[in-house]
Amino acid sequence: MDDISPVQQWRVPASLPAAKLAGAVLLVALGLIFADGDPLRLVLAALAAAALAGWAVRDLIAPVRLVVDPAGLTVIRGFAGRRRLPWPEIEAITVERRPRWGLTSEVLEIDAGESLHLFGRYDLGTNPEEVAAELRAARRYP
Structure with a gap:
């Protein structure tokens, strides 16, 4: 380990925010499919998707x-x-x-x-x- 560079950084893999955003879209789609007229199911799916999307946005803003x-x-x-x-x-x-x-x-x-x-x-x-x-x-x- 004698070749430590003056500045080295570690970051979130680029595929991770994309997977989180895809998961958020999937949650909304599942909420729409399984809502079956119940707005609570759709709201819960949208809230979970928003939390996952927010987590992905953090990875994009500060990787x-x-x-x-x-x-x-x-x-x-x-x-x-x-x-x-x-x-x-x-x-x-x-x-x-x-x-x-x-x-x-x-x-x-x-x-x-x-x-x-x-x-x-x-x-x-x-x-x-x-x-x-x-x-x-x-x-x-x-």
Whole structure:
């Protein structure tokens, strides 16, 4: 890991917002098909579709979730904001593994003392363990 670039970023895969938007359209279509005269079913389907579309819009507005450079990290904050974390503020970089429903999920955890930043595979577009190793190398861990 000696070839860390001065600035490296991890982002949501381009296919993910498209899949979320397709899911939103599918929810509306299913709501129309199965409403059967019941406006509540259509409203619930539209609300679920709007939430999914909003999630997709976030991925389109702020696809970059994590940036590393020699001075520290920049992480996404809120819907599409950014927060700068200088290296001295970062207490730990770990990967939490949890088995769930027969699958193991991995989450990159960046502990900045007063805040904890979590990133999954779909936030980073790659394996969280690989990102953690690159972040540790960029921080010049032994």
